[in-house]
Amino acid sequence: MSESDPSPQAAIDRLFHALGDPTRRAMLDRLSQAPTSVSRLAEHLGITLTAVGQHLQILEESALVRTEKTGRVRTCAIDSAGFDRLERWVRDHRHAWEAGLDQLGQFLEEENE
Amino acid sequence: MSESDPSPQAAIDRLFHALGDPTRRAMLDRLSQAPTSVSRLAEHLGITLTAVGQHLQILEESALVRTEKTGRVRTCAIDSAGFDRLERWVRDHRHAWEAGLDQLGQFLEEENE
DNA sequence: AAAATAGTGAAGTATTCGCTTGACAATTAT
DNA sequence: ATAATTGTCAAGCGAATACTTCACTATTTT
Secondary structure, rough: OOOOOOOOHHHHHHEEEEEHOHHHHHHHHHHHHOOOEHHHHHHHHHOHHHHHHHHHHHHHHHOEEEEEOOOOOEEEEEEEHHHHHHHHHHHHHHHHHHHHOOOHHHHHOOOOH | OOOOOOEEEEEEHHHHHHHHOOOEEEEEEEEHHHOOEHHHHHHHOOOOOOHHHHHHHHHHOOOOOOEEOOOOOEEEEEEEEEHHHHHHHHHHHHHHHHOOOHHHHHHHHHHOO
């Protein structure tokens, strides 16, 4: 039951919750450059290995990061699945803000006739 | 000093923090359909007016929502500025996940030569 | 074999977060 | 004028969050 999530809404919730933390976004920024180990991430961010591990779990559950442990080092990289989902969410809401800056003004005029 | 923010990073932080809450995203979903008053939002979400007001402040500060009070009713609508910024962030990270699913595998092979 | 490196797990802590209640102000309806 | 509607402000509360430390395992290096 790892692949087919019964609730797409839950996936969106996890996704945005993961993106909501600045440290996790910094990790994504870093991983956007190249795959990196847990130690390097910790060093770069100035936090403990444990903290990085906790963030990684959240990032993996939201499919923003994939990791693989070979030997004693776990390597982390961007996972496209989460970003695809994010892009889809943006696309699904685009119509609403492409309506223009005066959507509010228009609405108020209509109500006021 | 409402338009030129000295720190674009702070704007990104506010943006993703705002998007991180499911109630606020539900508000955005609703406002994507049409501008709405605070009372209607509260009714729809099953929370108090006060709670909606608190969320609105965060959504306005991140430029995801604009509001205008005429008479005693405050009308809320989508603000394009925040969504533009979100889209920009996605675009700036796109290269990293368009590299493909095997970015991690490739990296591990290279290291292992 | 011993020491160093890389990561994991459990438990605790300080802060932030989302929400409520209760009191209040301002506009609109009767 | 009174009453009802719509929203705002201040304070407080319980839960969640992002960390840490300490103890431990597993792999590499010397």
